[in-house]
Amino acid sequence: xxxxxxxxxxxxxxxxxxxxxxxxxxxxxxxxxxxxxxxxxxxxxxxxxxxxxxxxxxxxxxxxxxxxxxxxxxxxxxxxxxxxxxxxxxxxxxxxxxxxxxxxxxxxxxxxxxxxxxxxxxxxxxxxxxxxxxxxxxxxxxxxxxxxxxxxxxxxxxxxxxxxxxxxxxxxxxxxxxxxxxxxxxxxxxxxxxxxxxxxxxxxxxxxxxxxxxxxxxxxxxxxxxxxxxxxxxxxxxxxx
Amino acid sequence: xxxxxxxxxxxxxxxxxxxxxxxxxxxxxxxxxxxxxxxxxxxxxxxxxxxxxxxxxxxxxxxxxxxxxxxxxxxxxxxxxxxxxxxxxxxxxxxxxxxxxxxxxxxxxxxxxxxxxxxxxxxxxxxxxxxxxxxxxxxxxxxxxxxxxxxxxxxxxxxxxxxxxxxxxxxxxxxxxxxxxxxxxxxxxxxxxxxxxxxxxxxxxxxxxxxxxxxxxxxxxxxxxxxxxxxxxxxxxxxxxxxxxxxxxxxxxxxxxxxxxxxxx
Amino acid sequence: xxxxxxxxxxxxxxxxxxxxxxxxxxxxxxxxxxxxxxxxxxxxxxxxxxxxxxxxxxxxxxxxxxxxxxxxxxxxxxxxxxxxxxxxxxxxxxxxxxxxxxxxxxxxxxxxxxxxxxxxxxxxxxxxxxxxxxxxxxxxxxxxxxxxxxxxxxxxxxxxxxxxxxxxxxxxxxxxxxxxxxxxxxxxxxxxxxxxxxxxxxxxxxxxxxxxxxxxxxxxxxxxxxxxxxxxxxxxxxxxxxxxxxxxxxxxxxxxxxxxxxxxxxxxxxxxxxxxxxxxxxxxxxxxxxxxxxxxxxxxxxxxxxxxxxxxxxxxxxxxxxxxxxxxxxxxxxxxxxxxxx
Numbered sequence: 134x135x136x137x138x139x140x141x142x143x144x145x146x147x148x149x150x151x152x153x154x155x156x157x158x159x160x161x162x163x164x165x166x167x168x169x170x171x172x173x174x175x176x177x178x179x180x181x182x183x184x185x186x187x188x189x190x191x192x193x194x195x196x197x198x199x200x201x202x203x204x205x206x207x208x209x210x211x212x213x214x215x216x217x218x219x220x221x222x223x224x225x226x227x228x229x230x231x232x233x234x235x236x237x238x239x240x241x242x243x244x245x246x247x248x249x250x251x252x253x254x255x256x257x258x259x260x261x262x263x264x265x266x267x268x269x270x271x272x273x274x275x276x277x278x279x280x281x282x283x284x285x286x287x288x289x290x291x292x293x294x295x296x297x298x299x300x301x302x303x304x305x306x307x308x309x310x311x312x313x314x315x316x317x318x319x320x321x322x323x324x325x326x327x328x329x330x331x332x333x334x335x336x337x338x339x340x341x342x343x344x345x346x347x348x349x350x351x352x353x354x355x356x357x358x359x360x361x362x363x364x365x366x367x368x369x370x371x372x373x374x
Numbered sequence: 375x376x377x378x379x380x381x382x383x384x385x386x387x388x389x390x391x392x393x394x395x396x397x398x399x400x401x402x403x404x405x406x407x408x409x410x411x412x413x414x415x416x417x418x419x420x421x422x423x424x425x426x427x428x429x430x431x432x433x434x435x436x437x438x439x440x441x442x443x444x445x446x447x448x449x450x451x452x453x454x455x456x457x458x459x460x461x462x463x464x465x466x467x468x469x470x471x472x473x474x475x476x477x478x479x480x481x482x483x484x485x486x487x488x489x490x491x492x493x494x495x496x497x498x499x500x501x502x503x504x505x506x507x508x509x510x511x512x513x514x515x516x517x518x519x520x521x522x523x524x525x526x527x528x529x530x531x532x533x534x535x536x537x538x539x540x541x542x543x544x545x546x547x548x549x550x551x552x553x554x555x556x557x558x559x560x561x562x563x564x565x566x567x568x569x570x571x572x573x574x575x576x577x578x579x580x581x582x583x584x585x586x587x588x589x590x591x592x593x594x595x596x597x598x599x600x601x602x603x604x605x606x607x608x609x610x611x612x613x614x615x616x617x618x619x620x621x622x623x624x625x626x627x628x629x630x631x632x633x634x635x636x637x638x639x
Numbered sequence: 640x641x642x643x644x645x646x647x648x649x650x651x652x653x654x655x656x657x658x659x660x661x662x663x664x665x666x667x668x669x670x671x672x673x674x675x676x677x678x679x680x681x682x683x684x685x686x687x688x689x690x691x692x693x694x695x696x697x698x699x700x701x702x703x704x705x706x707x708x709x710x711x712x713x714x715x716x717x718x719x720x721x722x723x724x725x726x727x728x729x730x731x732x733x734x735x736x737x738x739x740x741x742x743x744x745x746x747x748x749x750x751x752x753x754x755x756x757x758x759x760x761x762x763x764x765x766x767x768x769x770x771x772x773x774x775x776x777x778x779x780x781x782x783x784x785x786x787x788x789x790x791x792x793x794x795x796x797x798x799x800x801x802x803x804x805x806x807x808x809x810x811x812x813x814x815x816x817x818x819x820x821x822x823x824x825x826x827x828x829x830x831x832x833x834x835x836x837x838x839x840x841x842x843x844x845x846x847x848x849x850x851x852x853x854x855x856x857x858x859x860x861x862x863x864x865x866x867x868x869x870x871x872x873x874x875x876x877x878x879x880x881x882x883x884x885x886x887x888x889x890x891x892x893x894x895x896x897x898x899x900x901x902x903x904x905x906x907x908x909x910x911x912x913x914x915x916x917x918x919x920x921x922x923x924x925x926x927x928x929x930x931x932x933x934x935x936x937x938x939x940x941x942x943x944x945x946x947x948x949x950x951x952x953x954x955x956x957x958x959x960x961x962x963x964x965x966x967x968x969x970x971x972x973x974x975x976x977x978x979x980x981x
Contacts (some may be wrong), residue, residue: 194608258490258508263591265608286508287590288597290604294587297482302491303507542685543723545710547737548788557736561727 158349159205161189161196163212163267163336165232165292168316169369170210176365177356184349192291193267194219200341207350210338210357213267223339229357230371232334234268234275235311236324237299244305249279249326251306260295260307263288267334268295272308275332296321310334315370335374404622411619412612419616424593424602429620432599435510436578439517440525443574446518447525448567452555454526455533456541466530473523480519481587488515488588512589513596517578524577525570532566533559572632579625640696640791642824644682647690651677652848654691659792659824666839666856667828670867674848675828676720679794682826683717684710695791695824711740713792716785720797722777724769730780731756731765737788755783759817775806782817793818795827799834811837832871836860844868852981862978863907866947874907875948878980886977890946895923895972905980910941912974913950915960916967925969930962944968 162170167190174186189196189206193216200206200220210229211217217226238246244257252259261283262269269288276283286304289295295307300320314323338357340350356362363373419425453459454466472480488495488506498504506512540562544554560567582600589596591605599621606614642659651674659665669675680686682693684700687707693700700708716737724733731752738748756762759779769777778798785793798814799807815838818825829835835842836856844852844859844867852864863869869876879888881900887893894906919925932943939951942962950968952960960966 265605303489546717549740
C-alpha cells in the first residue's frame with residue numbers, strides 16, 4: 134500500500150519536477166493576504182535572484198492543520214494568533230501587520246446602512262463570518278463592544294464568501310476586513326465604525342521549525358517586516374502593528 | 375475450444391488486483407475517519423442541539439430536493455429519451471452541466487438568477503414576496519440543482535435501454551401516452567428510477583459548495599451537516615470528525631435499507 | 640365494417656392495396672424486408688402513411704396529408720411477433736389493460752379479461768407474470784390481450800415465428816380456430832407459407848413492397864406467379880409463350896405440354912418430376928443442366944440446378960449419377976402444369 138501511494142505521488146508530482154537551479158520558499162499565508170503577498174513575493178524574487186516563492190493561500194485554520202499534518206512549508210503567515218498557536222512548529226512568531234473590520238455595503242448602499250447598529254435590524258439582510266473563522270470572531274467582539282445583538286441571515290465560511298454576497302447585492306451589509314473592501318474595488322463601499330478599534334486582528338508570521346529552506350525563509354520574513362513590505366501592506370489597507 | 379474448464383470460480387488477477395486497490399482507495403479514508411473518531415465523546419456530542427438540528431435539516435432538505443428532482447427530472451429524462459426535439463444532444467449536454475460545474479460556481483450562478491437582484495429572483499420577490507437565498511427553501515433549490523443530473527442520466531439510460539415497442543403495444547391497446555407512461559413505461563424502468571433517486575439523494579445529502587454559496591449558513595435554517603462539518607473543521611477538528619461519522623452512519627443506514635426495499639438486495 | 644386501404648410508404652417502397660371483409664383473414668405473405676411489418680404498423684397507426692388511405696367502414700383513419708387517427712383511437716388489436724407482454728403486470732392485468740385504457744371499470748375489465756383467458760385456456764395462469772409462461776402460452780395471452788378490446792381490425796405480425804416446431808403446430812390450429820370465431824377484419828403477415836395456407840382466407844403476396852400475386856391459398860399454391868412463390872410452395876417455375884401444346888420458353892427451348900394454351904404462360908412442375916441422366920434422353924423436354932448445389936433431406940436429395948430449378952432424387956437414382964459429369968434433365972409433358980401468367 135505504501136509503495137502504491139508513493140507511486141501515485143510520484144506520478145502526481147512528476148510533471149512539475151524541474152531542473153531549475155533556483156531555491157524555493159514555500160509560504161502558507163492567510164487568504165486575506167493573497168493580493169499583497171503576491172506583490173511582495175514578486176519584489177522579493179526581484180531582489181533575490183535564484184529564490185522562488187510559492188504561495189499556498191487558504192483559511193488560516195486549514196493551513197494550520199495542513200502544517201501540523203506535515204505539509205512542507207517554510208513560512209506561515211496567519212490571520213489570527215490563535216491559528217499560529219495551533220502550529221506547534223512555529224519559531225518565534227511576530228506580529229507583522231494588523232487588519233481591522235469595516236462595514237461592506239453594495240455600491241450605492243441600497244440598505245442605507247449607517248453603522249453597526251443596523252446589524253441588529255432583522256429586516257435587513259446581513260452577512261457575518263462564522264464564529265469559527267477569524268473575521269467572525271472579530272465581528273463578534275466588535276458587535277459586543279457596540280452593544281448590538283447581531284441579526285445575521287447567514288454566517289459565511291470565510292471573509293471572501295461574505296464579500297461575494299455583498300458584491301452580488303444579496304445582503305445589505307457584511308462585516309469584513311478593510312483590506313477586502315479595498316481589494317473589491319468599486320463594487321463594494323466601505324463604512325468605518327468606531328468600534329472597529331476594539332476588534333483588531335493581529336497577523337503573526339513565523340519560519341517553521343521543519344522548514345526545508347530555513348535560510349531563505351528567514352530572508353523572506355525579514356523582507357515582509359522591512360519598510361518595503363510595510364508600505365505594500367499599508368497600501369493594501371492593513372495597519373502597522 | 376473444448377478444453378476442460380478449470381475452476382470456474384477463480385477470477386483473473388488482472389481484474390482482482392485493480393478491484394482490490396479500488397476498494398481500498400474508497401474505503402481507507404473512511405477507516406482513517408473511524409480510527410480518529412473520539413468514541414468516548416461521541417454520545418455527548420451527538421446529542422448536542424447543533425448536531426441534531428443540522429442532521430434533521432440535512433435529511434429534510436435532501437429528501438425534499440430528491441422529490442423536486444423526481445418530479446422534474448423523470449419527465450425531463452423521458453423527453454430526452456423519447457421526444458423528437460431539435461438539438462437534443464445539446465440539451466443532454468446542458469443537463470450534465472451541474473456535474474462539471476464546481477458546486478460553488480453553481481451556487482453563484484443560482485444567486486445570479488434567483489438572488490434578489492437576479493431576473494427570476496426579483497420577480498419571485500415582487501410577485502410572491504419569496505426570497506430564496508438564506509432560507510431552507512434555498513438549500514433545497516441548491517441541492518436539487520446539483521443532484522438532478524444524477525437522476526436524469528440514470529432514468530434516461532433506463533428509458534433508452536427499454537424497448538420502445540412496448541409503448542407501441544400499449545398504444546394499440548388504446549392507452550394514451552400519459553397512461554402508457556404511468557402504467558407501462560415507468561414501471562418497466564423502475565430499477566433505473568430507484569437507482570437514480572438514491573444517487574440523487576446521496577448527492578443532495580453531501581452537498582456543500584452550492585448550498586453554502588446560495589443559501590448561506592445559519593444554524594437551524596441553512597446549516598446542513600456538510601456545512602457544520604466544514605465550520606467545525608475550522609476550530610475543532612474532533613467535532614468535525616464526529617459530525618462526519620454521524621452523517622456517514624445515517625446515509626449508509628438509509629441507503630442500505632432502500633436497497634433492501636427496492637432493489638431486492 | 641370492411642377495411643379498405645392503400646398503403647404507400649417510401650420506406651420499403653411500399654405500395655399495397657388491401658381490402659378485408661368482416662370475418663375474413665387476409666394473409667400478407669412475403670420475404671423478409673418486403674415491407675410486411677411496415678404495412679401492419681401503418682394499419683395500427685404506429686407509422687403514418689405517406690400516400691394512399693386507410694378506411695374502416697365510413698371512418699377514415701389515415702389519409703395524408705390531412706387525416707390521421709392516432710393508434711390509441713383506432714379500434715385495433717395487435718399481436719406482435721415477440722408478443723411484447725408487459726412484464727411487470729400479471730397475465731390477467733395484461734389482458735385487462737386494453738379494457739382499462741378504454742375506461743372500463745377495474746372489476747368489469749378483470750372479469751372480462753378472465754373470460755378471454757378461459758377462451759384461450761389459460762385461466763389458471765391469470766395471476767402469474769408473463770415471464771413464467773412458455774412461448775405458446777405467451778402467444779395465447781398476447782392474442783387474448785388483443786381480442787379483449789373487441790377490435791374491428793385484428794393485426795398479427797408473424798404470430799407463430801417465435802415458437803418451436805412442435806408448439807407451432809398446436810398453436811397454429813388453435814389460432815385458426817380463434818380467427819374463425821373473430822367477427823372483425825384480420826390482417827396477418829408472415830413469411831411462412833404453411834402459416835399462410837393454414838390461416839388465410841386470401842393471400843396477398845408482396846415482394847419489394849409490391850403485390851405480386853393475390854388469391855385463395857390453394858390457387859396461389861397451385862399457380863405460383865413468381866420464383867419466390869414457386870420456391871415457397873416447392874415448385875419449379877419457367878415462363879414462355881404457348882401455341883397450343885407447344886411452348887417456347889424464355890430461353891428459347893421448346894417444350895411439349897398436354898394442356899393447350901396460348902400467349903404468355905407459366906409452366907410449373909414438381910422437383911420430383913425432373914429426371915437426370917448422363918445422356919440426352921429421347922423424347923421431349925430435355926435440356927443440359929449444371930448442378931449448383933446438393934441438399935440432403937430425409938429420404939430424398941434435392942439437387943439445385945441452373946435457372947433456379949431443383950430436382951428431388953431418390954437415393955437409388957442418385958447412386959447411378961456422377962453429379963460432376965455432364966448431365967441432362969428431362970420432364971414428362973404430363974407433369975407440367977400450364978397456366979396464364981398474370
